[in-house]
Amino acid sequence: MSLRVEAGVEAADGTAYDGLRLRALTKRFASFTAVRGIDLDVPRGSFFALLGPSGCGKTTTLRMVAGLDAPTSGTIELAGKDITGAKPYRRPVNTVFQNYALFPHLDIFENVAFGLRRRKVDGVDKKVAEMLALVELDAQARKKPAQLSGGQQQRVALARALINEPEVLLLDEPLGALDLKLRRSMQIELKRIQMDVGLTFVHVTHDQEEAMTMADTVAVMNGGLIEQMGSPAELYENPRSTFVANFLGQSNLIEGRVTGRSADEVTVDMHGIGVSVPVGRAHTDGQQGWVGIRPEKVLIGDAGSKLDAPGNTIPGGVVSDVSFVGVSTQYLVRMPWGQELMVFAQNTGRDKIFRHGDPVELSWRPEYAFLLDHSQDVRAGAQEDG
Amino acid sequence: MIQPHQPARRSTLSRRGLLRGGGAVAFAGLSAAALKLPFFSIDGVAVEAAECVAPDVSESQRELIISNWTGYIDPRRAEDSTMSRFQDETGISVTYNVDVNDNAEFYAKVRNQLGACEPIDRDMIILTDWMAARMINLGWIQPLDRANVPNLHANLIPALRGVNWDPELDYHAPWQSGLTGIAYNAAEVGEVGSFEELLTRSDLKGRITLLSEMADTMGFMLKVVGADPEEFDDDDWANAMDRLRQVVADGQLRQFAGNNYLQQLSQGSIVACEAWSGDVIQAQFENPDLKFVAPEEGLALWSDNMMVPNQATHQANAEAWIDFYYRPDIAAKLAAWVNFICPVQGAREEMEAIDPSLVDNPLIFPDDDMLANTWDFMALSDEQQQRYEGEWADVTAG
Amino acid sequence: MTSTAGTVPVVDPGDPGAPGEPDALVDVAASGRRRGRTAYLLMAPAVLWLALFFVIPFYSLIAASLYDPSGSDEDGWRMAYAFGNYVDAWQDYWQPFVRSIAYGGIATVICLVLGYVLAYAIAFKTGRWKTLVLVLVIAPFFTSFLVRTLSWQLILADDGWVVDVLRFLQLLDDDGRLLATDVAVVTGLAYNFLPFMVLPLFASLDKIDHRLIEASSDLYSNPVVGFFKVTWPLSLPGVVSGTLLTFIPAAGDYINAQLLGNTNTRVVGSVIEAQFTDANQPYVAGALSMTLMVVIVGMVLVYVRRAGTEELL
Structure with missing residues (x-):
């Protein structure tokens, strides 16, 4: 953390934080509460993603940071300055809007120059030319937005915001309107640009893959609250709630009863089968819980075979569905207690491919399992399309 | 002297009360129509009245079609109204149109037909003296049969006789003055x-x-x-x-x-x-x-005058109307409503019975002193009319 | 004016281009012919209508403006190609002519200022009352133009409360008046033509994407700057059509001048009316009408070009 000496750097609580800091931020509309007192620290220079389904409050949070919506309570601090009540046009924050909101009456050049001209910055022409070069739109400078493709418009929107070198760049579902292929390439480009310019990006999206691809840190929002925050790998490997477990990738969640807690691990009785979960991955104090395991962490073998996964072995499964997807084979295995578990097996060539009806047993390493609170909805965050 | 019951029976619109502006709204359409097609050069609208006569079917068709100004007759539907009495007594059924708002506008409306000896579907029109003079001059008006309008010649007040544009009352009969x-x-x-x-x-x-x-x-x-x-x-x-x-x-x-x-x-x-x-x-x-x-x-001193336009088909019925309204009792009843100067001698005496308060009103029955100092505007040629206007x-x- | 947005081709690199099948082209041509016939049939009533009620009167108006001025109704009017009528008419009536343009222009500016504020409020501030407020704006149209103008005679009358208030505030001399003044004429014009301004302005403002205004605010524009850099330029199509719809009829109107003005507020419409009907000099009326039309069309063309509305969207 670099030491920056600026007037007003000292925050109310006495600690200078040079990133974006939200405290107890709340937004109530007439009929519902969109954001319920969230606390968030976005480090300076990071690529931060706010991930969640529609209606989770992520866009409202973004709009409060931009100054387009006023918080009901709570504070927003940027580089040590309280900007909670500042007008949007006085904040060192710029936004890439969903559907871009390019000015239809101005050409690309003037769209990009808009912020500089308002601030009466010198050398507009040069800066705009450089920015257009960065987003590879130099040739389109004198076209109107309606003459560009969706991907080009997206880059104009980015350039228009970036050129102002804001403390924080807000991106509101910036790739949502693009087709899949273009979206993937833009994700990479956005990440590249962010690393080039070194600005703080706060990226709002409902696409977990997008968030995980691009962001250093992801905050998963649900129902106006932040469910969990961390690096993509942390969130994926060690989700703390059924919502995160289901919303980021897919999880098998199996009901179990806690039978013992030691310093290192928690043992759980899972329909008569004892399994263990490391203490750091057990997120419940109750007697009941959901044992979670990612499908690709589950090994599958013939009944009675010895699997390379010391620890938890669950016998008695029967393959109920097989999907061969090339890189892997995805199985559904019906367990003795009736639940179907997902298993993704890499096609390494070493293992046989099971067929529908084959009796199998499953196994996983205890350090991959996690334990979630039983009071949570087991289906929370699950996507319809799986 | 004002009787409390009087205002109730006054017409609220004066006979000129309707706007010139109202007519002017229609002017764009009229003016386009007034410019006859085809466009290059337009013939004059003067005609020979004697050549524009329609057969008079008054005997067989007991009808009469009149154009007059607004608020210029006592309420027609009343049982004892002058018009009801006319219809009862003569058996002539009257179609009474209040479609004269303005002399110039009415002129523009009928110009194309009357200028071409075509009927305007009216047996009687009522226009102010200067316009009456102009139409008579253009040959648009049929002469009245003296034998059919004895009351007119007997009862018209002297002040309105001998106007320079129709001194012998050949073409017009003042309606009100x-x-x-x-x-x-x-x-x-x-x-x-x-x-x-x-x-x-x-x-x-x-x-x-x-x-x-x-x-x-x-x-x-x-x-x-x-x-x-x-x-x-x-x-x-x-x-x-x-x-x-x-x-x-x-x-x-x-x-x-x-x-x-x-x-x-x-x-x-x-x-x-x-x-x-x-x-x-x-x-x-x-x-x-x-x-x-x-x-x-x-x-x-001016008057609005009843006239029979060319191609009218009920001239005799129109003359019956004129003669009827030159009866002093009828004229008095009309004058009691419209309040203009009554052009009929003897009506003042009849007024005693209708509304004594109006008998001595010099603006309905002007005395000789008042009338001695009146003029009527010189009749103008069409060329003068146009230049002066x-x-x-x-x-x-x- | 605003329809160009739909015709701008959107570059889509993913589109391989429409396949041109020869059979399909033949079919298009055949149906094109059928469509052509239908189109003519559908257009026929409108063309006939225009021919009857615009082209022919227009032609006769030109003819009338060139008649020999020595004609009369009695003797008829002879075509003399008397272009001097135009010179004479201009020399005699340039003042009412200029006055008409000035009244129309001032009324249009007033309408623009009042109408813009009103349309802006309706588009952005009325919420669910929008439709009701719009109906209220149009409501005066349910009564006649004449009646509405006449009612201003009462409002502006010397003993009316408006005059009383202005006198009390010393904005008007004790014997000052409103009725029968230039002010009354312009006021009447502005009142009568305000809806013509408000409706196109509203249509333009209402379809502005609110996110554009947010974007301008995000890009360091305070509300005033944002208005002039985003809202105003995006509403220009409405401004142009509104000003045209107001100015053209206002410059030709004479009812307001007749009912609310005095003998020194004569406008060219009054002159034309008087020359057609009372004075019976159709050549003067024709020449003035033609001149007015040419001047207004010329002003409109210059204005539209200057406003550059074809590039707005």
Whole structure:
């Protein structure tokens, strides 16, 4: 953390934080509460993603940071300055809007120059030319937005915001309107640009893959609250709630009863089968819980075979569905207690491919399992399309 | 003397009360129609009345179609109305149209048909004397059969006889008549006794109106410059116009008014104006402070005249109507409603029975002194009419 | 004016281009012919209507403006190609002519200022009352133009409360007046033509994407700057059509001048009316009408070009 000496750097609580800091931020509309007192620290220079389904409050949070919506309570601090009540046009924050909101009456050049001209910055022409070069739109400078493709418009929107070198760049579902292929390439480009310019990006999206691809840190929002925050790998490997477990990738969640807690691990009785979960991955104090395991962490073998996964072995499964997807084979295995578990097996060539009806047993390493609170909805965050 | 029951039976719209503006709205359409097709050169509209005669079917068709001004007859549907009585007595069924708003506008409406000897589907039209003179001159009007209108010749008051444009009453019969003089609001200003005063008194500056009918106002202007409205030449006219332009330039005048000048007078927006007698009588029922004055220069006596247009098919029925309304009892009943000058001798005596309060009203039954000092505007040739109206319009159209 | 947005081709690199099948082209041509016939049939009533009620009167108006001025109704009017009529008419009536343009222009500016504020409020501030407020704006149209103008005679009358208030505030001399003044004429014009301004302005403002205004605010524009850099330029199509719809009829109107003006507020419409009807000099009326039309069309062309509306969207 670099030491920056600026007037007003000292925050109310006495600690200078040079990133974006939200405290107890709340937004109530007439009929519902969109954001319920969230606390968030976005480090300076990071690529931060706010991930969640529609209606989770992520866009409202973004709009409060931009100054387009006023918080009901709570504070927003940027580089040590309280900007909670500042007008949007006085904040060192710029936004890439969903559907871009390019000015239809101005050409690309003037769209990009808009912020500089308002601030009466010198050398507009040069800066705009450089920015257009960065987003590879130099040739389109004198076209109107309606003459560009969706991907080009997206880059104009980015350039228009970036050129102002804001403390924080807000991106509101910036790739949502693009087709899949273009979206993937833009994700990479956005990440590249962010690393080039070194600005703080706060990226709002409902696409977990997008968030995980691009962001250093992801905050998963649900129902106006932040469910969990961390690096993509942390969130994926060690989700703390059924919502995160289901919303980021897919999880098998199996009901179990806690039978013992030691310093290192928690043992759980899972329909008569004892399994263990490391203490750091057990997120419940109750007697009941959901044992979670990612499908690709589950090994599958013939009944009675010895699997390379010391620890938890669950016998008695029967393959109920097989999907061969090339890189892997995805199985559904019906367990003795009736639940179907997902298993993704890499096609390494070493293992046989099971067929529908084959009796199998499953196994996983205890350090991959996690334990979630039983009071949570087991289906929370699950996507319809799986 | 005002009887409390009187206002209730007054028509609220004066016969000129409808706007010139109302007619003007229609002018765009009319003017396009008035320009006859095909476009290059237009023949004159003068015709020979004798060659534009339709067979009279009055005997077989007991019908009569009239065009008149608004509010110019007693309520027609009443059982004892003059019109009901006419229909009962003669068996002629009358179609009475109130479609005359403005002389010039009505002229434009019928110009194409009458100018081409075509029927306008009217057996009688009622227009002001200067327009009547013009139409007679253009040959648009059928002569009346003297034998069919004995009451007209017997009963017309002397003041309206012998007009220079139809001295023998061959073509017209006055429906109602009126005087043009000065009205002022006694609550606001002292008596205005002459036109000269009206045009010069400083306490009236910007608070008077003149009438937008050329003959009315220019008659007075000619008098003011010492000419005779019954007999004047182009120099007199030019002098009078100069004087009028001067008055306008001085800001003495607020407007040329064709309609609600008396409302403005009553409200105090203006304090004096050139006015028609009948309008003043009606307004006096509402506001007794309004006074009508016979100016020192005299009074313009005008009339609106019943005429039978070319190609009318019920001339005899029209003549029956004229003769009926020249009966003193009928004329008195009509005068009691419309309040203009009654053109029928003997009606004053009949009025005793209808409404004694009106018997001595000099604006309905003017005395000889009053009528001695009246004029009617010189009959103009079509060329003069056009030239003068052009100059007049230049000053007044506003 | 605003329809160009739909015709701008959107570059889409993913589109391989429409396949041109020869059979399909033949079919298009055949149906094109059928469509052509239908189109003519559908257009026929409108063309006939225009021919009857615009082209022919227009032609006769030109003819009338060139008649020999020595004609009369009695003797008829002869075509003399008297172009001097135009010179004479202009010399005699340039003042009312200029006055008409000035009244129309001032009224249009007033309408623009009042109408813009009103349309802006309706588009952005009325919420669910939008429709109701719009109906209220149009409501005066349910009564006649004449009646509405006449009612202004009462409002502006010398003994009316408006005059009383202005006199009390010393904004008007004790013997000052409103009725029968230039002010009354312009006021009447502005009142009568305000809806013609408000409706196109509203249509333009209402379809502005609110996110554009947010974007301008995000890009360092305070509300005033944002208005002039985003809202105003995006509403220009409405401004142009509104000003045209107001100015053209206002410059030709004479009812307001006749009913609310005085003898020194004469406008060219009054002159034309008087020359057609009272004075019976159709050549003067024709020449003035033609001149007015040419001047207005010329002003409109210059204005539209200057406003550059074809590039707005």
